[in-house]
Amino acid sequence: MGRRSMPGCDTTDLGRCESCAVRRFGLCNALTRDELRQIRQIANRRVYKPGDQILIGEEETPFFAAIYSGAVKLSKILFDGRQQVVGLLLAPDCLGRVFGKPSPYFAEATTDVELCCFPHTAFQKMLDDYPELKQRLLEQTIDELDSARDWMVLLGRKSAEERVASLLLMLAMRLRHTRYDARGTDCPVVLDLYLKRHEIGDYLGLTYETVCRQIRNLCEKNLISQSGRRQFTVPSLSALAQAAG
Amino acid sequence: MGRRSMPGCDTTDLGRCESCAVRRFGLCNALTRDELRQIRQIANRRVYKPGDQILIGEEETPFFAAIYSGAVKLSKILFDGRQQVVGLLLAPDCLGRVFGKPSPYFAEATTDVELCCFPHTAFQKMLDDYPELKQRLLEQTIDELDSARDWMVLLGRKSAEERVASLLLMLAMRLRHTRYDARGTDCPVVLDLYLKRHEIGDYLGLTYETVCRQIRNLCEKNLISQSGRRQFTVPSLSALAQAAG
DNA sequence: CGAGACATTGAGTAGGTTCAAAGACCGTGG
DNA sequence: CCACGGTCTTTGAACCTACTCAATGTCTCG
Structure with missing residues (x-):
């Protein structure tokens, strides 16, 4: 697994x-201007390249972080190497444990990633001082659940085709949401999949060969088209939703 | 699906x-004696029989509740009837949405169940007044995640046999934890599975026939033995853990 | 241009599903 | 108390989806 470069780490500039x-849209949305100014003080920025490990399972979490940009893959690995991706974290999501406990997950950057990191004790103090912030964190955790x-x-009940369709649909919906592209509900969406076929498989509980074949299937049915190896166009979200179950 | 009797509902007596x-072990653990006295005032008790629907997907949640006794099955259902159990809630767990939003799940009693229910607004006030309580709720939500x-x-990466072993292991661990049976880590555990084979299948992403066969497998390997249709004995947790992956 | 990583495609296989039938348990009522 | 009906469970056989193994193709970056 790629550990190509050491994660950079520089301070301030926020x-x-x-x-x-x-x-x-995320955590900081719960803060007033003054409170934001305060949280800036304790924040520091870290950048990662694709393939960098951000968190390593069971190790002490060094920080709690919000994702400023990029995509982070959260996964668990079985003793014999089988891997399951348990989450794909994008821009306003958070990463790591709040209370300093070790996080049982591996977190890996799948694109260039910028994190806004908060040291545990200082962040915990913010949480205690600003109930709105803790409320917001609770809501986000419920959404993640x-x-x-x-x-x-x-994973338990859908066919391979439905799984691939579901993934693309999920990403398309997220994209539309954070970009506020509220044009007519069913216009074409172009989306980048930051994952290799292998990683998609680990996310969907399939092998990468199966992922390939199902992508081809969906293309042949004109539910999606490939504009690049990892870029897809969805002509109709509702048609895709149909195929996603 | 069984809707055999109307859920009873009586007040006070706490x-x-x-x-x-x-x-x-649960939510109320975060409260002082005085605060507990207060939460009692807003609580009311509800009892359900096996098969009763407690929450119906997408309907407004009538309350937020803690489970006093019994087991509750939380599930999602696809348009064509495929079902996936997404959680099995036991004694100190909570049920329903905090902020009155509709819960997207079906909740069904799988045994006799007693709930301790809190009306939304009153409970929200408790949460706002007692940060410890909100903190506790956050921690529990993280654990659920x-x-x-x-x-x-x-669901994504384990074989049928591993899945069944994992379920039994998980229940045995929970049982040992809440009962504080901290005798030598590896003594026999007797456990009741409150679920029918069909429900186990829906929990593990398998058909009930496969569940049957895998239970037989585990019996033949002496990793478990059946003392009743839904009661099992696990001679060695560590051996079972091995089989669970 | 070549090497390596990633993606695609094909053929054969296996684990789990589906379909079908028989067996065990439970509560009810005669 | 036993017989009956319904529900749940067990077991068997055929089938199918997704996996495995293997070869080929394509992109990227030095």
């Missing part, structure tokens, strides 16, 4: 909060 | 908090 997805359970349905 | 699992992700590994 006048960027204004345009940040975490501020607009819902997604995890949706994925359980996918 | 001097039972002292011996309650929710008090000892971890379990859900463990289940994703099971």
Whole structure:
């Protein structure tokens, strides 16, 4: 597994909060201007390249972080190497444990990633001081739980084709949501899949060969088209949703 | 699906908090005596029989509840009837949505169940007034998220035999934990599976026939023995853990 | 241009499903 | 108390989806 470069780590420079997805849709949305100014003080920025390990299963978590940009793959690995991706974290999501406990997951950057990291004790203090923040964290955790359970349905009960369709649909929906492209509900969506075929397989509980074949299937049915190896166009979300179960 | 009897509903009578699992290990553990006295006031008790629907997908949740006794099956159903159980809730667990949003799950009693129910607004006020309580709720939600992700590994990557072994292991561990049977780590455990074969299948992403066959397998390997149709004895947890992956 | 990683495609196989039938258990009522 | 009906469970045989193994193709980056 790629550990190509050491994760960079530099401090400050966060006048960027204004345009940040975490501020607009995520955790920091629960903060007033003053509180935001305060959380900036304890935050520091880290950047990663595709393939970098951000967290290593069972090791002490060094921080709690919000994702500023990029995509992070969260996974668990069985003793014999079988792997299951348990989450794909994008822009306004959070990463790591709140209370400093070791996180039982591996987290790997699948694109260039920028994190906004908070040291545990300082962040815990923020949580205690600002109930809105803790409330927001609770809500986000509940949403994550819902997604995890949706994925359980996918893994337990859906066919290979439905799984691939579901993944593309999920990403398309997310994209539409954070971009606020609320044009007519059913216009074409172009989306980038930041994952290799192998990783898609580990996310969907399939082998990569099966993923290939099912992508071809969906193309032949005109439910999607490939504009690049990892870029797809979805002509109709509702048609895709049909195929996703 | 069984809707055999109307759920009963009576009020008060909660001097039972002292011996309650929710008090000892769950939410109420975060409260002082005084605060407990207060939460009692807003609580009311509901009882259900096996097969009763407690929550119906997408309907407004009538309450937030802690489980006093019994087992509740949480599931999602696909348009064509395929079902996936996404959680099995036992004694100190909680049920329903905190903020009154509709819960996207079906909840069904699989044994006799007693719930301790809190109306939304009153409970939300408790949460706002007692940060410890909210903290506890957050921690429990994180634990649930971890379990859900463990289940994703099971559904995505484990064989039928490993799945059945994992389920029994999980229940045995839970049982040992709440009963505080900390005798030598590896003594025999007797456990009741409150689920029919069909429900086990829906939990493990298998058909009930496969569940049957795998139970037989495990018996033949002496990893478990059946003492009743739904009661099993696990001679060695560590041996079972081996088989569970 | 070549090497390596990633993706695609094909053929054969296996684990789990489906379909079918028989057996065990439980509560009910004669 | 036993017989009956329904539900749940067990077992068998055929089938199918997704996996495995293997070869070929394509992209990227030095």
